[in-house]
Amino acid sequence: DAKTTQPTSMDCAEGRAANLPCNHSTISGNEYVYWYRQIHSQGPQYIIHGLKNNETNEMASLIITEDRKSSTLILPHATLRDTAVYYCIVRLYNNNDMRFGAGTRLTVKP
Amino acid sequence: NAGVMQNPRHLVRRRGQEARLRCSPVKGHSHVYWYRQLPEEGLKFMVYLQKENIIDESGMPKERFSAEFPKEGPSILRIQQVVRGDSAAYFCASSPLVETQYFGPGTRLLVL
Numbered sequence: 001d002a003k004t005t006q007p008t009s010m011d012c013a014e015g016r017a018a019n020l021p022c023n024h025s026t027i028s029g030n031e032y033v034y035w036y037r038q039i040h041s042q043g044p045q046y047i048i049h050g051l052k053n054n055e056t057n058e059m060a061s062l063i064i065t066e067d068r069k070s071s072t073l074i075l076p077h078a079t080l081r082d083t084a085v086y087y088c089i090v091r092l093y094n095n096n097d098m099r100f101g102a103g104t105r106l107t108v109k110p
Numbered sequence: 111n112a113g114v115m116q117n118p119r120h121l122v123r124r125r126g127q128e129a130r131l132r133c134s135p136v137k138g139h140s141h142v143y144w145y146r147q148l149p150e151e152g153l154k155f156m157v158y159l160q161k162e163n164i165i166d167e168s169g170m171p172k173e174r175f176s177a178e179f180p181k182e183g184p185s186i187l188r189i190q191q192v193v194r195g196d197s198a199a200y201f202c203a204s205s206p207l208v209e210t211q212y213f214g215p216g217t218r219l220l221v222l
Contacts, residue, residue: 034210043114043201043213044153087152096143096166097155098203098211 004088009105012082018075020104022088025069031092033064035073037084038103044087047073078108114204114214122220129189129196131217135204142185143203143211144177153201159185192221 005023012018024033034049048055048062050071055062061074075082087103115134123129135142140161145153158166159179170177174192179185189196199218203211 036213043215044203046210046212049210093209096158097169098143098145098153100145100152100154102152 004090004101006086006088006101006104008102009107011107011109012075012078014080014108014110015077018073018078018082018106018108020073020075020086020088020106021070022073023070024088024090027068027090031090033062033068033071034089034091034098035060035062036087036089036098036100037082038087039081039084044100047086078106080108080110082106083108114202114212116200116202116214116217118217119215120218120220122222123192124222125193126191129192129219129221131187131189131200131202131219133185133187133202133204133214135185135202136206136212139204139206139212141205141207142179143205144185144187145201145203145213147199147201147216149198156187189219192219194221197221 032049032051035047036044038044048057048060050062050064064071085103085105087100089098114136117132142159144156146156147153155169157170157177162181174190176188197220199216201213201216203213205211
């Protein structure tokens with residue numbers, strides 16, 4: 001699986017959009033981009049995933065660049081409950097293990 | 111719909127004892143995965159099972175650790191003769207096919 005690079009930490013004001021970047025310059029054509037988050041002491045929570053096209057669900061939007069070398073997770077209106085570590089993972093669709101890196105620690109401030 | 115369930119949520123063992131961690135996947139999911147998270151680190155894959163079969167155990171320590179997913183009942187991660195280095199959070203995930211994995215709340219193992 002391709003390696004990902006994320007900033008160690010980010011802050012965001014409550015009510016504002018949180019934009020979390022992820023670089024995956026060695027991604028291959030059949031690898032998906034997955035996002036999970038882990039709120040303190042809880043299990044990872046699935047957020048969204050995509051291959052080429054931008055994706056949106058009730059939690060977030062995923063913007064993937066045309067060359068697929070990077071992506072951005074967008075939380076449109078961050079709340080204090082969105083404070084968590086966010087993991088960007090690149091994997092083959094049928095690969096067994098999710099390779100969790102260090103992630104980005106997002107702190108939403110009032 | 112119930113998500114992935116794990117029990118116990120917290121487990122304390124003394125060195126040399128056995129630890130048994132249980133995972134009940136989402137109803138209808140036949141694929142189970144176990145991960146370990148050491149303090150201040152990311153999750154590390156341990157093993158992937160389908161009903162009655164171990165598919166990939168490339169992340170399992172060679173000794174003392176075993177996993178099963180019987181035809182009936184939960185998946186079990188078993189750690190024999192625990193040592194202090196086994197203290198960690200153990201997460202189970204399940205999926206209907208080999209695709210998006212949904213995680214349970216974890217079991218936090220503390221070895222005294």
